[in-house]
Amino acid sequence: MAGLSWEPVIGLEIHVQLKTRTKMFCACEVAYFDTPNSHTCPVCLAHPGALPVANAKAIEYTVKLGLALGCEIAPRALFHRKNYFYPDLPKGYQISQYDVPLCGKGAFTVPEPEGDRVVGITRAHLEEDAAKNVHVGGTGGRIGGAAHTNVDFNRGGTPLVEIVTEPDLRSSDEAKRFLQLLRRTIVELGISDAEMEKGTLRVDANVSVRERGETGYRTRAELKNMNSFNFIARGIDAEIERQIGVWEGGGEVVQQTFDFDAATGKLTPRRAKEEADDYRYFPEPDLVPVEPSAELVERARAELPELPGTRVRRLEPELGFDLAEGLVASGRDRLFARTPGDRRAVANVLMNELAGAGVDPDAVDGDELGKLIEARNRVPRPVFADAIARSGDEGFSADPFLAEEATSDVAELGPLIDEILAANAGQVAAYRSGKEGLLGFFVGQVMKRTDGKADPRVVNELLRAKLSA
Amino acid sequence: MIDTLRLTAEEALGLLERREVSARELWDAYRAAIDERDGELHCFLSLVDEPAGEGVPIALKDVIGTKGIETTAGSKILKGYVPLYDSTVARRCKEAGLVTLGKTNTDEFAMGSSTENSAFGPSRNPWDPTRVPGGSGGGSAAAVAGGLAPWALGSDTGGSIKQPAALCGIVGLRPTYGTVSRYGIVAFASSLDQVGPTTKTVRDCALLYRTIAGRDPSDSTTADVPEVELPEREDLRGVRIGVPKQMVEAEGIESGVKDAFERTIQLARELGAEVGECELPLSVEYGLPCYYLVAPAEASSNLARYDGVRYGLRAPEDAYHAMVMRTRDEGFGDEPKRRIMLGTYALSAGYFEAYYGQAQKVRTVIRREHAEAFERFDVLASPTSPTVAFELGAKTQDPLAMYANDLLTIPSCMAGLPGLNVPCGLSEGLPVGLQLIGPQFAENALFAAGHALERALGFDRVPERLR
Ligand SMILES: [Zn+2]
Numbered sequence: 001m002a003g004l005s006w007e008p009v010i011g012l013e014i015h016v017q018l019k020t021r022t023k024m025f026c027a028c029e030v031a032y033f034d035t036p037n038s039h040t041c042p043v044c045l046a047h048p049g050a051l052p053v054a055n056a057k058a059i060e061y062t063v064k065l066g067l068a069l070g071c072e073i074a075p076r077a078l079f080h081r082k083n084y085f086y087p088d089l090p091k092g093y094q095i096s097q098y099d100v101p102l103c104g105k106g107a108f109t110v111p112e113p114e115g116d117r118v119v120g121i122t123r124a125h126l127e128e129d130a131a132k133n134v135h136v137g138g139t140g141g142r143i144g145g146a147a148h149t150n151v152d153f154n155r156g157g158t159p160l161v162e163i164v165t166e167p168d169l170r171s172s173d174e175a176k177r178f179l180q181l182l183r184r185t186i187v188e189l190g191i192s193d194a195e196m197e198k199g200t201l202r203v204d205a206n207v208s209v210r211e212r213g214e215t216g217y218r219t220r221a222e223l224k225n226m227n228s229f230n231f232i233a234r235g236i237d238a239e240i241e242r243q244i245g246v247w248e249g250g251g252e253v254v255q256q257t258f259d260f261d262a263a264t265g266k267l268t269p270r271r272a273k274e275e276a277d278d279y280r281y282f283p284e285p286d287l288v289p290v291e292p293s294a295e296l297v298e299r300a301r302a303e304l305p306e307l308p309g310t311r312v313r314r315l316e317p318e319l320g321f322d323l324a325e326g327l328v329a330s331g332r333d334r335l336f337a338r339t340p341g342d343r344r345a346v347a348n349v350l351m352n353e354l355a356g357a358g359v360d361p362d363a364v365d366g367d368e369l370g371k372l373i374e375a376r377n378r379v380p381r382p383v384f385a386d387a388i389a390r391s392g393d394e395g396f397s398a399d400p401f402l403a404e405e406a407t408s409d410v411a412e413l414g415p416l417i418d419e420i421l422a423a424n425a426g427q428v429a430a431y432r433s434g435k436e437g438l439l440g441f442f443v444g445q446v447m448k449r450t451d452g453k454a455d456p457r458v459v460n461e462l463l464r465a466k467l468s469a
Numbered sequence: 470m471i472d473t474l475r476l477t478a479e480e481a482l483g484l485l486e487r488r489e490v491s492a493r494e495l496w497d498a499y500r501a502a503i504d505e506r507d508g509e510l511h512c513f514l515s516l517v518d519e520p521a522g523e524g525v526p527i528a529l530k531d532v533i534g535t536k537g538i539e540t541t542a543g544s545k546i547l548k549g550y551v552p553l554y555d556s557t558v559a560r561r562c563k564e565a566g567l568v569t570l571g572k573t574n575t576d577e578f579a580m581g582s583s584t585e586n587s588a589f590g591p592s593r594n595p596w597d598p599t600r601v602p603g604g605s606g607g608g609s610a611a612a613v614a615g616g617l618a619p620w621a622l623g624s625d626t627g628g629s630i631k632q633p634a635a636l637c638g639i640v641g642l643r644p645t646y647g648t649v650s651r652y653g654i655v656a657f658a659s660s661l662d663q664v665g666p667t668t669k670t671v672r673d674c675a676l677l678y679r680t681i682a683g684r685d686p687s688d689s690t691t692a693d694v695p696e697v698e699l700p701e702r703e704d705l706r707g708v709r710i711g712v713p714k715q716m717v718e719a720e721g722i723e724s725g726v727k728d729a730f731e732r733t734i735q736l737a738r739e740l741g742a743e744v745g746e747c748e749l750p751l752s753v754e755y756g757l758p759c760y761y762l763v764a765p766a767e768a769s770s771n772l773a774r775y776d777g778v779r780y781g782l783r784a785p786e787d788a789y790h791a792m793v794m795r796t797r798d799e800g801f802g803d804e805p806k807r808r809i810m811l812g813t814y815a816l817s818a819g820y821f822e823a824y825y826g827q828a829q830k831v832r833t834v835i836r837r838e839h840a841e842a843f844e845r846f847d848v849l850a851s852p853t854s855p856t857v858a859f860e861l862g863a864k865t866q867d868p869l870a871m872y873a874n875d876l877l878t879i880p881s882c883m884a885g886l887p888g889l890n891v892p893c894g895l896s897e898g899l900p901v902g903l904q905l906i907g908p909q910f911a912e913n914a915l916f917a918a919g920h921a922l923e924r925a926l927g928f929d930r931v932p933e934r935l936r
Contacts, residue, residue, distance in 0.1 A: 091773065
């Protein structure tokens with residue numbers, strides 16, 4: 001079977017922790033990095049008689065997200081109980097949604113270099129997060145070998161949205177691109193920090209492969225515990241490779257769950273359960289159906305920002321796909337829009353110098369940045385870099401930096417260049433015999449002698465002229 | 470001298486208002502009655518030593534969460550559990566100046582019809598201590614009937630207020646679902662549980678209902694409640710009373726119960742009521758079996774929180790699963806275990822639609838059947854319990870016979886409708902109860918009809934042996 005052309009089929013399940021002030025079903029503050037169990041109450045500790053009350057803000061946030069994902073908003077959504085025993089689940093059930101989620105079918109468009117990838121959204125539903133088991137003793141906080149387990153209920157009951165996509169993604173790149181734009185959307189909606197390292201964004205991937213042209217789906221594997229977009233891409237690639245190997249080796253892929261180990265880049269299969277889960281879902285009788293008002297939905301729709309996919313396509317003609325996507329996915333395109341100047345030059349500075357300096361794009365004054373970029377060839381490089389690094393500071397002005405124009409005075413630079421050429425006769429000879437790459441070496445020498453204050457354009461011109469003389 | 474057997478709560482309020490007795494004297498009178506008779510009746514699971522207020526005392530069923538007062542729901546698994554917060558009804562009683570005497574006995578997690586399922590021993594009927602007081606709220610009913618409390622709160626899932634009230638010869642209201650907050654009530658079956666008053670008179674019942682009813686932001690299933698009117702009228706002119714044929718003809722109704730019921734219906738006619746027959750065939754046939762799918766299903770989930778991790782009993786085991794299993798095995802009695810198993814089965818994949826799903830559909834049918842009856846009638850009337858109080862131990866070996874006690878109370882519970890028990894006579898020297906059912910939020914109509922009948926019946930609510 002070797003030599004067949006395989007097509008990966010990928011679907012994602014994404015959990016997003018909402019940034020509401022209080023928990024999903026009680027009035028406790030969401031502050032789970034605080035002292036353990038300091039944000040708990042009878043409701044989130046499941047004391048006898050305690051009842052849930054749904055957080056209206058969480059419902060509003062989920063409606064917003066649903067609209068951004070093109071989902072149908074259910075006029076009358078239901079909460080269900082998902083029953084199972086676990087120490088981090090105090091009620092013995094999780095309040096979730098089952099057959100009538102708040103957000104039904106939708107589609108999210110991801111621009112690709114060659115046309116759009118429309119990713120179907122199966123559903124997005126609202127539920128409560130579990131508490132956190134803290135394994136004490138043993139190694140690395142794992143359950144194996146731990147002496148005992150403490151439960152921190154601070155996180156228990158945090159609002160969580162689960163987004164499930166159709167198996168519409170065809171490569172790890174596409175999956176990564178989808179996640180980047182989805183994350184961007186979530187952050188811009190202001191409903192979550194969506195940070196994988198903090199666990200406010202969690203992604204599981206369902207991966208299978210099939211022969212190109214095949215229409216059905218083959219058995220899939222589930223990948224869990226991938227805590228960055230790069231790990232997700234690596235995990236998916238490793239799984240695709242594994243499955244192709246299995247099929248081509250004449251074997252059969254079986255349904256399985258794997259944990260991705262970032263340290264080794266390997267997938268570890270989870271121990272198979274003896275019996276299938278039966279969560280005994282039934283409608284939560286302690287809550288009334290969620291009926292988002294038409295007014296709420298319309299207001300949320302009106303407030304929806306222009307979606308990232310649309311923005312990539314809008315910027316693409318003047319910048320090309322890569323720059324356009326980079327700006328949007330990194331959340332720099334709004335700064336780009338308010339920064340005057342040569343479009344490509346601005347985009348490049350935003351994606352390189354500004355990104356490298358770690359400046360928060362939303363804190364930057366576009367006009368001041370524009371002035372800086374416009375003068376970038378006239379100010380000394382270290383000054384330019386320094387100015388960029390400070391461009392997000394409050395009250396930043398480009399003017400003091402612009403005053404430090406680079407030296408472009410030929411009368412000053414000419415003798416210095418002569419001196420450098422004389423001191424490096426060997427390199428001069430090599431350049432003249434065709435090693436033109438050495439130009440950079442001479443530029444570097446000049447910059448070193450001028451503390452970087454020489455105007456590189458002038459230096460280049462002078463060097464070329466003198467070397468070819 | 471305060472006669473706690475006869476004094477109504479309304480009269481007690483009057484005595485306090487007119488300063489004819491002090492709150493302390495009132496409290497002491499009930500404590501003396503408790504000291505005298507609770508050894509025999511076993512109405513209370515715990516007592517409050519010092520009154521926390523200056524008002525009329527009240528007893529609370531032990532499923533009602535009370536801050537600082539042990540709340541066990543009649544279960545070993547909650548032995549020693551002291552809530553950190555007051556249930557909304559306990560808070561409202563406090564705010565109205567009522568003073569908690571103690572917590573009354575109940576079948577474990579309110580699952581039962583005789584209090585014999587209490588992990589702490591049964592209560593006994595003040596009319597005949599060899600007999601049960603009914604259940605699950607037998608402790609509250611026996612306490613009121615036996616003069617150990619002027620009034621009490623119970624909770625009703627399928628008849629736990631109305632049936633013990635009937636068996637003890639007092640008044641009990643199961644309110645419309647959603648009128649009284651369930652916040653802080655140890656849950657049995659969430660879509661059915663309702664807290665309500667157990668009292669000596671219908672007017673007491675209206676007074677206490679007024680105190681506890683109303684929308685509660687902590688319970689999403691509560692609704693706004695019409696203003697409660699204290700009943701005054703002594704006739705039933707213009708009141709249309711429907712008698713559901715299938716309820717009076719149901720199998721197992723004792724002839725003495727039937728006689729007392731029929732005399733009461735005759736009296737209603739004499740008071741000016743228009744009495745007619747109506748039909749509830751599906752409600753009576755399917756009410757009980759559907760109840761025994763819905764209630765255990767919800768209970769199996771509601772009782773999952775008793776895992777030994779955070780409060781209550783914890784069996785000494787090292788591993789989590791072993792600890793949970795042993796805790797639940799040792800902590801729950803037979804009836805909760807039976808219902809957890811029934812409910813878990815009814816919710817399991819592949820069975821959900823056939824059992825829980827189907828039962829919910831039947832519930833809609835039951836609601837519709839009742840709604841049709843209320844197009845022609847203001848209230849429906851039937852016996853509350855098919856039998857008078859039975860002997861302790863008579864039905865403990867036969868769960869189905871025990872479940873059949875609730876045959877007549879369950880249909881309206883399944884429909885979320887209010888039901889009032891009014892004592893209407895004696896059979897074999899034991900009280901018989903009249904059940905009045907109203908449309909949603911029609912508590913005032915029930916109070917009006919119940920009050921008029923109560924006046925005309927002149928039932929002596931003090932047990933003969935205690936007079
Ligand atoms: Zn809480």
